[in-house]
Amino acid sequence: ALTMRAIVAYSTALKNTADVWRHSLRMDERAADDKPLPELVIQELTAEQIEELRQREFNPYEEAAPAGAVIEMAES
Numbered sequence: 001a002l003t004m005r006a007i008v009a010y011s012t013a014l015k016n017t018a019d020v021w022r023h024s025l026r027m028d029e030r031a032a033d034d035k036p037l038p039e040l041v042i043q044e045l046t047a048e049q050i051e052e053l054r055q056r057e058f059n060p061y062e063e064a065a066p067a068g069a070v071i072e073m074a075e076s
């Protein structure tokens with residue numbers, strides 16, 4: 001009888017632990033979400049792309065304004 005009580009207590013504790021994990025990780029909400037995961041694409045940059053990124057870092061306003069436009073900067 002004591003062995004059976006121990007087995008029941010262990011299984012109850014195991015079920016409660018699993019329920020807490022499932023609730024804390026929101027596994028039920030994830031199962032209901034049928035949206036596909038986004039795809040992460042990694043590719044090597046060409047020399048032209050690297051140079052373009054360097055130019056953008058050097059002058060971040062270059063692409064935002066059309067050619068020949070004047071950008072006025074106000075001091076705050």
